[in-house]
Amino acid sequence: MADAEFVVVRDLRKVFNGHTAVDGVSFTIERGEIFGLLGPNGAGKTTTIRMMSTTLPISAGDVTVAGHSVRRKPAAVRRHIGVCPQELALYLELTALDNLVFFGRMRGLSRREAAAQAMENLELVGLTDRARQPVAKFSGGMKRRVNLAIALMNRPELLFLDEPTVGVDPQSRNHIFDTIEGLRDGGMTVLYTTHYMEEADRLCRRIAIMDGGRVIALDTPHNLKARYGDPERVTLEDVFLRLTGRRLRDAG
Amino acid sequence: MSPGPLARPLALAGKELKLFFRDHQALLFSLALPLVLVFLMVGTFGGQAAFHATAYFVNLDSGPAGAELARRLDALPEITVKVLEAQDAERRLAASDVVNVIVVGEGFSEDLAAGRTPPVTVRQRGNGGTEGQIVNSYAAAVIREMMGERQVARRVADVLAGAGLPAPPGEIETRVAALFNEARAHPPVHVVEEAVGARSEPVAIFLPGLVTMFTLFAISLGAAVLVEERKKGTLERLMATGLSRGELLAGTWLGTFGRGLFQVAFLFALAWAGFRIFTPATFGSVLAFGVVAVAAVSAVSLVIASLARTADQAIWIAVFTTMVMSVLGGSFFDSSALKGPAAVLARLTYNHWANDGLRRIITRGEPLASPGVLTDILVLGGIALVSAAVAAAVFRVRGDEK
Known part of the structure; x- marks a missing residue:
């Protein structure tokens, strides 16, 4: 498996009760790349991520991660991936350390290994001194950082980040960006979804824009902007609105 | 050394217990309310141990x-x-x-x-x-x-x-x-009263029914927690770790079982301290019987968690199940004396078999190996196995999965 094809998404489809949510999506992600997946609400981003991360059955097509097929070898794929969902998928009543150790143990780590990895991750997201406090007492930004730290408990090669900065203050957002860039520099591959175009512009080497369950554009931020004028003047948000239109989207 | 096959279910159960002990409302509902009700019933029906x-x-x-x-x-x-x-x-x-x-x-x-x-x-x-x-x-x-x-x-x-x-x-x-x-x-003969097992005081009669009812209530309401995990995304996150559906259900069952067993042991221990209705032997028998009863009701809770799509649904199913089973199954009377259709309905409930076994041990002093208690144990074990099988068959991680 070449580094250029660390993740291969091939003609991916998902049909719910006759409604096609994802319709023939294809792209590849290089090892060590931060790949952006953008799109309005209901475009099929989260459904795509859920299929790629093995938690939603695939209707047609396939995804391979590090050479393992999601359809045929989901257990092998899970060993390579970490998922940071859009929701705060953690236990607010437990401490940050308890949360990380618990998910580490779910990843098959021993208690000792999980505790060591948890402390390393908490240091990475700047929460070492709050390790033993209940997450319920944390600010929104701190909770998001715990959410991210949990996704790193198995030292994944591919990290799914589904809108990791929703509702956080600028300081926490900046900390999360630094963390993600640090992870990329360490060789981690990241699939990143967001509604904040400036985030995608800053972090992503390439971006796929989805609408109606399809990929309607895929390129570097610079090339996408160049399609509509001077890349120094055109913003990614301009590109996004030109491609997806200005109609309001209320679907989740 | 890689963790054993039970490592993940045990870690899940440990998490459930941690959450339970940090949830003051759950503790109040599971432990304090049953005691209040026992004291109220004893006060109403006269539960003093000595004749007066x-x-x-x-x-x-x-x-x-x-x-x-x-x-x-x-x-x-x-x-x-x-x-x-x-x-x-x-x-x-x-x-x-x-x-x-x-x-x-x-x-x-x-x-x-x-x-x-x-x-x-x-x-x-x-x-x-x-x-x-x-x-x-x-x-x-x-x-x-x-x-x-x-x-x-x-x-x-x-x-x-x-x-x-x-x-x-x-x-x-x-x-x-x-x-x-x-x-x-200074009487020439000193008489000492000592409990030897079979008791007929109101507290001994009512306690099994109340403990059974509240255990069913607390544990079945706990099903809402698993449903809630779907909503907040932790369940999907857990499934993305490589946790199998079997491990998830086993861990959830173990956690619920641990909660229930603690609740039963706590309530009966307090009853022993407060009302002296046990001997060491009957207390041991009650706990051993409680293991089977809680195993059964924990599996019933898994079925509720599997059937319900929302936490509200889980709560309503739990309330309905508890009320129907408690009324039919003799939480407020001895259902073993029922005849006809009422007896048939009573025997369809978890409460009937749990109450019958506990009453046999507490009020009649029957050992665990007696035919009556053994029958109750076998039926409860059957309820546990069938419920676990139903839960495994119908449980889905997400409501929208096909």
Whole structure:
């Protein structure tokens, strides 16, 4: 498996009760790349991520991660991936350390290994001194950082980040960006979804824009902007609105 | 060294228990409310371990002995004497306010002093009730005691008179009374009460039903927690770790089982401390039986979690299940005595088998190996296995999965 094809998404489809949510999506992600997946609400981003991360059955097509097929070898794929969902998928009543150790143990780590990895991750997201406090007492930004730290408990090669900065203050957002860039520099591959175009512009080497369950554009931020004028003047948000239109989207 | 096959289910169960012990509302509901209800029911139906009754007493005696009889009866820890006027007593008997009245006749003191059988009448409705009959026995015993004292005093007086040693008036009666008082204070036989298993007090009868009901309630409501995990995304995150559906259900079942077992052990231990309704052997049997009962109800909880799509649905299913099973299954009465369709319906509930087993152990003192308790254990084990199989078959990680 070449580094250029660390993740291969091939003609991916998902049909719910006759409604096609994802319709023939294809792209590849290089090892060590931060790949952006953008799109309005209901475009099929989260459904795509859920299929790629093995938690939603695939209707047609396939995804391979590090050479393992999601359809045929989901257990092998899970060993390579970490998922940071859009929701705060953690236990607010437990401490940050308890949360990380618990998910580490779910990843098959021993208690000792999980505790060591948890402390390393908490240091990475700047929460070492709050390790033993209940997450319920944390600010929104701190909770998001715990959410991210949990996704790193198995030292994944591919990290799914589904809108990791929703509702956080600028300081926490900046900390999360630094963390993600640090992870990329360490060789981690990241699939990143967001509604904040400036985030995608800053972090992503390439971006796929989805609408109606399809990929309607895929390129570097610079090339996408160049399609509509001077890349120094055109913003990614301009590109996004030109491609997806200005109609309001209320679907989740 | 890689963790064993039970590592993940055990870690899941540990997380469930941590959350339970940090949830003050859950603790209050699971542990404190059942106790409040037990105390209320015991207070309502009279749950004191020792017998106690009121003796309604009419004293027509013209001398002091009638009053002395009332005083001695009242001094007994089992009896409280309520003295009534004759007319009031008749009115109350007519109205069935009281069913048993001891009437001391006019010549009671005189007959007692003369060594004749004193006139005492018991006026009662029907047979005077069980309490009345016991009160009458106490009264008869005290009267015999008074007659014995008088007899001893007379014999001593006769002996002294025969020996030409007449005593001052009242001296012999006083000294004999003092000797009898001393004998009562230091009885030659000391009786110690010791519980040996079979009990019939209200607390022993009601406790199993209440513990069963609240355990079912708390555990089935716990199903909402798993449903809630779907909503907040932790379930999907767990499934992305490589956790299998079997491990998830096993871990959830183990956590629920741990909560339930703690609840059962806590409530029965407090009942033992508060009401002394167990011996070490029966307590051990109750805990062992509780393991099977909680295993069954934990599996029922998994079925609820599997069926419900939302936390509200889970709560309503839990409430409905608990109410129906508790009413039909004998949480407030002994359902093993039911006949006909009611008996059939009762046997369809978890509560019937759990209550029956606990009552057999607590109130009848049956061992775990007795045929009745073994039947209950087998049925509960069956409920656990069938429920676990149903939960495994219908459980889905996301409602939208096909």
